[in-house]
Amino acid sequence: MKCPFCGKSDTQVKDSRDTIDESAVRRRRECAECGGRFTTFERVQLQELTVVKKNGERVPFDREKLLRSINLAVSKCGIQSCEVEKLVEDIRRELESGTVFEICSKDIGEKVMDRLIKINKVAYIRFASVYKDFKEVKDFEEFVSRISS
Numbered sequence: 001m002k003c004p005f006c007g008k009s010d011t012q013v014k015d016s017r018d019t020i021d022e023s024a025v026r027r028r029r030e031c032a033e034c035g036g037r038f039t040t041f042e043r044v045q046l047q048e049l050t051v052v053k054k055n056g057e058r059v060p061f062d063r064e065k066l067l068r069s070i071n072l073a074v075s076k077c078g079i080q081s082c083e084v085e086k087l088v089e090d091i092r093r094e095l096e097s098g099t100v101f102e103i104c105s106k107d108i109g110e111k112v113m114d115r116l117i118k119i120n121k122v123a124y125i126r127f128a129s130v131y132k133d134f135k136e137v138k139d140f141e142e143f144v145s146r147i148s149s
Contacts, residue, residue, distance in 0.1 A: 001029060005036035020082050023089045049095055050102045058102070063092055070112060073127035077120045087115050121147060 001011045008031060015028040024043040030036070049061035067088045074084055091111050095103055109131040116124040125144060134140040 001040060003031035003034060003036055004038055006031060006034040008033040019085070021086055021089060023093075047096050047101060051108065052102055052104050054105060061092075061095065061103075063088060066091065066108065066112070069130070070116075070123075070127065073116065073130075074120065074123040077123045079120055079123060083119070087112075087119070091115070117147070 002009050003011055010032040011029045012032060013027050014030050014037070017026055018024070019026055019041070024041045027040045027042065029038055029040060031038075043063075050058050051061050052058055067084065070084055070088060071081075091108070094111065095108070109127075112127060113124060113131065116127055125147065128143060129140065132139075132143065134143070
């Protein structure tokens with residue numbers, strides 16, 4: 001594993017343990033060169049997924065990008081990080097266990113929204129405001145009014 005601080009490949013695992021939901025192994029590493037410490041995660045990957053973006057571009061599925069976007073939506077909503085991790089892991093497993101190797105970004109967004117509305121409506125609205133890309137205030141108002149009804 002390459003050190004994120006100095007770029008050297010000589011790193012040692014200092015500690016390994018399962019994550020809370022046992023979906024990954026968390027490894028604490030130390031660089032022999034600079035002494036920098038960092039954490040890595042090892043997860044099972046059932047298949048390579050490709051995400052088809054709105055513009056038709058194809059990119060590899062990035063679990064961390066999904067995690068970041070959900071974390072933005074749930075910030076200051078009182079949702080625990082372990083709950084967000086579980087949500088992301090559930091979506092990733094669902095996608096990887098399917099028979100389709102390419103998935104539209106729209107479908108991923110819908111899966112996130114289906115789960116967020118059950119967890120927290122404010123987080124749901126925050127995620128939707130980016131995902132739905134509202135052009136007018138009235139579009140946003142209509143969306144919010146449907147939720148609060």
